[in-house]
Amino acid sequence: MKFVSDYLESRDPTPTTKNNEFLEIIKVRYQYANDNFSDYNIGWKTDRGEIYIINGPPHSIDYFYDNVKMSNFEKWYYTNKEYIFSDERSFGEMQLINQF
Secondary structure, three states: OHHHHHHHHHHOOOOOOOOOHHHHHHHHHHHHHHHHOOOOOOHHHOHHHHHHHHHOOOOEEEEEEEOOOOEEEEEEEOOOOEEEEEOOOOOOOOEEEEEO
């Protein structure tokens, strides 16, 4: 637990203030993940939830539907990264299938 505490303290952008602003950002991201990615699992446990918590909101998202495979795809764009999620099993759970 000390590791987590030390990590959060090291990420605080203004350690002289009472609140740890980095921790507040992480809390908001967890809440967003749980509210938006909890169709078949707890949001923070999903691939999209994990990526969202680590990287924050993507700059943009493209949505695709493959008529042959009958599955949905999402491509999330960040400044230096892109992630592709797919519901290849058609269960409604988007899983990370590629990152670059």
